[in-house]
Amino acid sequence: MFISRAQLRKEAIDYPDVARLVGSEYQVHHMVWDLCTDSPTRSRDFLYRYRDDLVMPSFFIVSSRELSDTRCLFDIETKPYLPVIRRGQRLQFSLRANPVRTKRDIRGRQHRHDVVMECKTRLKEGSVPKYQWPGQPELVQVAGSEWLAMKGESYGFAIRDGDVRVERYISRAFVKPGRTRPVQFSTLDFDGLLTVTDEDLFLHALYFGVGPAKGFGCGLMLVRPIRV
Numbered sequence: 582m583f584i585s586r587a588q589l590r591k592e593a594i595d596y597p598d599v600a601r602l603v604g605s606e607y608q609v610h611h612m613v614w615d616l617c618t619d620s621p622t623r624s625r626d627f628l629y630r631y632r633d634d635l636v637m638p639s640f641f642i643v644s645s646r647e648l649s650d651t652r653c654l655f656d657i658e659t660k661p662y663l664p665v666i667r668r669g670q671r672l673q674f675s676l677r678a679n680p681v682r683t684k685r686d687i688r689g690r691q692h693r694h695d696v697v698m699e700c701k702t703r704l705k706e707g708s709v710p711k712y713q714w715p716g717q718p719e720l721v722q723v724a725g726s727e728w729l730a731m732k733g734e735s736y737g738f739a740i741r742d743g744d745v746r747v748e749r750y751i752s753r754a755f756v757k758p759g760r761t762r763p764v765q766f767s768t769l770d771f772d773g774l775l776t777v778t779d780e781d782l783f784l785h786a787l788y789f790g791v792g793p794a795k796g797f798g799c800g801l802m803l804v805r806p807i808r809v
Contacts (some may be wrong), residue, residue: 582788584662585648587616587655588639596654607755607764610797613640616648616655628790628801630677638712643788643801664787664804666780672804679794680728693793695767697750700724721750725769733781736791737782738775739743745773752798 610630617627618740627644648657676727700720700784715723725747726740733739749770754763777783 582662583644583659585642585657585659587648587650587657589637589655590639590653593654594637594758598755606753606797607757612654612672613642613730613798615652616640616657617642617644617646617700618663619646619649625796628795629798630675630803631798641801641803654700662788664784666787667781668777668780670777672775672777673807674771674773674775674802674804676729676791676802677730677799678766678771678792679766679799680725680769681766681793686801694725696728697721697767704770713756717750718748721769722747723766725750725771729771732791733775733778735782736786736788737777737779737784739778740773740775744775745771747771764797765796768794768799775804 613627613629613631615627617629618625625662626646627642629643630641632639632641641798643662647659648655650657679787680696683693683697697720700723701714704714714720726745729745729747730740747769750767752765752767756763787802787804789795791802792800794800
């Protein structure tokens with residue numbers, strides 16, 4: 582596996598087709614796909630995190646092969662990704678995820694439920710007056726922390742109360758070419774501390790991601806040792 586940082590070159594943003602790509606969830610996905618795959622028929626075998634908070638858009642990417650920038654649009658730094666993980670290790674982490682719970686309806690069909698909206702639904706169904714609801718930041722913090730703690734059980738890590746900051750709840754939508762119905766999903770950003778409980782499960786999470794919507798910039802967990 583490899584981990585890369587790819588930053589769009591300043592001169593590239595002036596290209597009309599690149600300017601259209603940036604800002605579109607679907608087109609950004611294809612921009613990363615072009616970097617990571619060696620064939621249009623290959624299945625996705627990479628994760629990425631899109632950073633649009635910098636002067637120039639950039640990506641962190643974990644992939645099974647080195648990136649190939651055939652259009653020379655990016656400055657790329659790549660190195661082998663072989664993290665040494667041990668049980669009980671404490672790590673700093675950053676994650677953008679699509680926070681959903683999967684439930685079955687009375688017909689047995691699976692449906693994904695956004696955890697923040699689900700929290701609001703419970704308040705409504707409990708007849709809690711809206712003026713008594715927690716503020717949006719608190720709802721996001723509580724719902725996101727509960728979701729991540731639950732996910733940690735199957736991904737080989739645990740989090741402690743107060744060790745994780747949850748923010749930037751964003752609803753995203755785009756229409757794929759040839760389709761009329763939009764693809765819709767939400768994201769949360771997590772930053773904080775975790776403890777590794779199972780090194781094999783945790784390595785799998787680092788390589789293959791946490792939660793759904795991985796093809797659209799979710800699921801890549803970036804970790805580093807705690808600085809003393």
